[in-house]
Amino acid sequence: MADRRDVAAHPVYLGGGVAEAEDQSERKFIERLARRDERAFNELVELYEARVFRLVLRMLGRRDEAEDMAQEVFVQIFKAVGTFRGDSKLSTWIYRVSVNLCKNRMKYLARRHSEGEDELEPVAERAALDEAKGVTFGDVAQPDRMVEGYQIERVVQLCIAELEPDFREVLILRDLEDLSYEEISEITGLPEGTVKSRLHRARSMLRANVERKMGEKIR
């Protein structure tokens, strides 16, 4: 199978030549996928659904949108797996498909957002206080800190949502998904230097935006 966990679970692969066996195993798995083997595809979905969902949720910021998008990612993978040449790891390719679809959806949502009413921001700002409303002083030791924590989280979520998709993707891939610069470069199709500079700018923009909204510097 394609994943390291599955490979490790297989006794044949224990010992030397794990990487080679893993490559072979992934190649065979990809061949099955290219033949439109439904069972292989079921395995692929089960293997990657949590990772894909987590990534698209972070990119889109909404659970209902993320679930819909995660399904769409796998449908597109099913359609396009025949074109996958194996130049990169399967997981990297899946990330690439996910990120590209998310960026398209974000652009679509932004267009719709700008055309229609802008309800997100007031709701997001109210949400922090609304969540805090249900909490009494008896419930927590430090209610002020808790409310402050909620507010910071909401502000950070809002600021991430305000980042342009190109900046948001590198920030999420690096700081939340813990991918290497090389992997991010493969996923985004950007040179590593551009990834680094874009990441630096994304962090600066996010920090500045959070500080402006909170009215204090991030420590």
Place this chain on the structure above:
Amino acid sequence: MTDPGHDLEGNEVAASPEPEESLRSMLRGALREEEPPPNVLAGVQKRIRERSKGKFYADGWSTAKHPPLNTYLVTSLLMLAVLGISYALLSPLVGSPVPVRNQPAPVQLIPR
């Protein structure tokens, strides 16, 4: 008012972590997952079935994660039971054939 680098009790406070680290931990806190990810397999199969107009995941059996052995077994046993019940119900209706006493028809010779 406290001195920078000291807390309210005057104890020395450790230097703040790297700005990138504090930003990263703030991001992780804001985007942490509180609910488990949903199971998307059934939805994916349904979409593929609809968009391929039934070419993939078409028969309703292959949509299962594993070969549905239990379903096959239960269906077989159910069919055997239906056959048994039908036999039991219908067998009393089956009688022995009524004997027919047919006599050979008389042969009449037509005179020339």
